[in-house]
Amino acid sequence: xxxxxxxxxxxxxxxxxxxxxxxxxxxxxxxxxxxxxxxxxxxxxxxxxxxxxxxxxxxxxxxxxxxxxxxxxxxxxxxxxxxxxxxxxxxxxxxxxxxxxxxxxxxxxxxxxxxxxxxxxxxxxxxxxxxxxxxxxxxxxxxxxxxxxxxxxxxxxxxxxxxxxxxxxxxxxxxxxxxxxxxxxxxxxxxxxxxxxxxxxxxxxxxxxxxxxxxxxxxxxxxxxxxxxxxxxxxxxxxxxxxxxxxxxxxxxxxxxxxxxxxxxxxxxxxx
Amino acid sequence: xxxxxxxxxxxxxxxxxxxxxxxxxxxxxxxxxxxxxxxxxxxxxxxxxxxxxxxxxxxxxxxxxxxxxxxxxxxxxxxxxxxxxxxxxxxxxxxxxxxxxxxxxxxxxxxxxxxxxxxxxxxxxxxxxxxxxxxxxxxxxxxxxxxxxxxxxxxxxxxx
Numbered sequence: 001x002x003x004x005x006x007x008x009x010x011x012x013x014x015x016x017x018x019x020x021x022x023x024x025x026x027x028x029x030x031x032x033x034x035x036x037x038x039x040x041x042x043x044x045x046x047x048x049x050x051x052x053x054x055x056x057x058x059x060x061x062x063x064x065x066x067x068x069x070x071x072x073x074x075x076x077x078x079x080x081x082x083x084x085x086x087x088x089x090x091x092x093x094x095x096x097x098x099x100x101x102x103x104x105x106x107x108x109x110x111x112x113x114x115x116x117x118x119x120x121x122x123x124x125x126x127x128x129x130x131x132x133x134x135x136x137x138x139x140x141x142x143x144x145x146x147x148x149x150x151x152x153x154x155x156x157x158x159x160x161x162x163x164x165x166x167x168x169x170x171x172x173x174x175x176x177x178x179x180x181x182x183x184x185x186x187x188x189x190x191x192x193x194x195x196x197x198x199x200x201x202x203x204x205x206x207x208x209x210x211x212x213x214x215x216x217x218x219x220x221x222x223x224x225x226x227x228x229x230x231x232x233x234x235x236x237x238x239x240x241x242x243x244x245x246x247x248x249x250x251x252x253x254x255x256x257x258x259x260x261x262x263x264x265x266x267x268x269x270x271x272x
Numbered sequence: 273x274x275x276x277x278x279x280x281x282x283x284x285x286x287x288x289x290x291x292x293x294x295x296x297x298x299x300x301x302x303x304x305x306x307x308x309x310x311x312x313x314x315x316x317x318x319x320x321x322x323x324x325x326x327x328x329x330x331x332x333x334x335x336x337x338x339x340x341x342x343x344x345x346x347x348x349x350x351x352x353x354x355x356x357x358x359x360x361x362x363x364x365x366x367x368x369x370x371x372x373x374x375x376x377x378x379x380x381x382x383x384x385x386x387x388x389x390x391x392x393x394x395x396x397x398x399x400x401x402x403x404x405x406x407x408x409x410x411x412x413x414x415x416x417x418x419x420x421x422x423x424x425x426x427x428x429x430x431x432x
Contacts, residue, residue, distance in 0.1 A: 057278045061285040100300050165289025172292035175300055194299070202327070203301040211293070 031227045037148055038156050038226065044146075045153035052154045052161075059120040059155070059222075060162030064169065066119055067112055071170035074107060075099060075177025082178075083186055095188050096197035099178030104201060104210045105266065108171030110258050113217035115170075116163055117250040121225035124155050125246040128229025129239035137230075152226045159225065163218025164211050171210065209265045216257055221250040310360035311338065312396040316370045316383075317351040322406025324372055324381045330356050331373075332385040337362040340383065356383060358394075365390035369402035381406060 045052050082098040128151060131137050137147045175197075182188040201207065225246045232242035321343065330338035338358035346353050358364070367388030374381050388402075 053282050054278055056282045056285065060289075061281045064285060064288070104296060104300065162285075165286060165292070168289055168292035168296060172295045172300075175296075197300055201301045203297055207296050207301045210296075 027231070030231070031223075034227050034230065035223055038153050038223075041146060041149040042153040042157060044149040045157045048154075051150070052157050055154045055158030056162055058123065059116075059158045060166060063116060063119045063162070063166055066115055067166045067170050068173050070111065070115060071108075071173030072177040074111060074170075075103065075174030075179075076181045078102060078107075078174065079178040079181030079186070083182060083188070092186075092188055093192035094196055095178065095182045096193035097200045099182070100175055100197045100201050101206060103171045103174040103178075104206050106258070106262070108174065109167045109210055109213040109217055110254060112167040112170040112214065113163065113221060113254040114251055116159075116166055116218070117221045117225070117254065118247050120159065120162070121221045121246050121250050122243045124159070124222065124225040125229040125232070125243045126239060128152065128155070128226060129232035129234070129242050132230065132232060133234040133236070133239055135234075148230075152230060156222050156226050159222025160215065160218045163221065164214040167210070167214035167217075205265075209261075212265075213258065213261050216261060217254050220253045220257055224250040224253060311357040312360055312394070313341065313355055314358055314364075314394055314396075314398055314400060315353060315355050316400035316403050317346060317349065317353055318370075318372060318403050318405045319351060320372075320405040320408060321352040321354060322372055322374075322381055322408060324354065324383070324406065328380060329382045330358060330385060331382055332362070332364070332387065337385065354383065363393045366392045366394055366398065367402065368394060368400060369404070370400045371404040372406035374407070 078099045079095065082102075083092055083095050086092050086094055086098065128137075131147075131151065137151065140147045140150060179193065183190045183193050228242040228246040228249070232238045324340065324343065326340055326343055328340045329336045330340065338356050340354055341357045342353075342355040344353040344355070345351075354370075364385060365388045367390040369386045369388065371384045371386070372381055373384045394400075
């Protein structure tokens with residue numbers, strides 16, 4: 001921007017690359033420090049729980065519709081597709097197992113996380129970024145109010161609390177959708193549907209691990225969202241860029257974390 | 273602090289979330305059958321356990337009476353040592369035999385217990401003497417081919 005004619009050539013290219021990498025690492029360090037700062041200053045978010053409740057309303061309650069509707073449809077699609085494949089092997093009754101395991105272990109936390117990132121994460125970033133752009137954050141600092149404790153921490157905790165609840169709602173709704181298609185529409189035996197599901201879904205191995213996943217995704221998404229908002233360039237362009245980055249980064253983070261968590265949780269067979 | 277309309281929505285949301293979790297745990301999972309009841313451990317050595325896994329069911333007459341708690345290997349006899357937890361309400365004679373069976377053609381493997389006639393009951397830490405290893409499909413096919421080959425030879429000799 002400062003130079004009208006950027007010097008071409010490999011030297012410039014290497015310099016650019018180095019600058020790019022250094023600034024990314026610098027940002028990562030800042031994000032980590034920011035995370036610990038938020039944790040340290042979350043006393044207010046818990047003491048004045050009204051603030052957090054308000055944010056749970058915006059992040060969680062308002063995301064409920066999209067989560068419930070998508071959960072229902074994902075479950076119904078799983079019911080149709082799963083039955084189509086399973087009945088070729090003569091095991092249409094295992095539909096309940098297929099729907100429940102895929103939702104509880106993977107789709108519930110991941111899809112709910114992706115929806116949460118685009119529905120609530122982007123809103124958090126935009127809100128904090130705009131507060132920064134309109135100098136509300138600076139004004140708070142002037143009034144000796146810590147903006148991290150007052151603005152960031154309640155949003156962070158609201159996200160962390162909402163995400164597992166939303167993922168559970170998504171999975172429950174999806175299983176209901178699978179039930180509607182499998183049992184009501186296709187006519188899989190209702191008793192076999194539920195009993196096979198109960199026999200193969202384990203509370204600790206499957207459900208608890210799914211909940212752990214959703215908590216991890218909740219922390220990751222909200223952390224990225226509040227950080228991007230707080231770090232946004234305080235202009236209209238900067239805020240829109242930060243919002244886009246929130247959705248992209250947190251979606252990638254969810255998928256990468258999901259792979260790591262799945263590798264840790266579900267390898268080595270059924271057990272220990 | 274005043275109560276506001278936001279509170280009721282958050283309340284509904286949290287209640288719905290927990291209801292979802294409860295539904296997953298009770299209706300989808302097997303929390304209800306999670307027994308906190310007393311169990312006793314019984315061990316059994318098998319020449320081959322096939323695909324038996326920890327937490328596989330122990331069934332007697334088709335009823336689940338316990339779960340596999342540990343699968344180990346005996347360095348001296350080169351056998352698999354399977355430890356299972358049997359629910360304390362089910363008592364078995366000491367000469368009970370254990371088999372590794374498969375539910376259905378492609379189903380999971382489980383341990384089947386068949387009660388013997390001894391008057392002394394199994395107690396914690398006992399070792400089952402009579403066991404039958406898992407059927408390995410490759411061995412079965414090998415045996416079948418061998419029998420087939422032997423039959424073929426006999427048939428030809430018979431004709432001569």
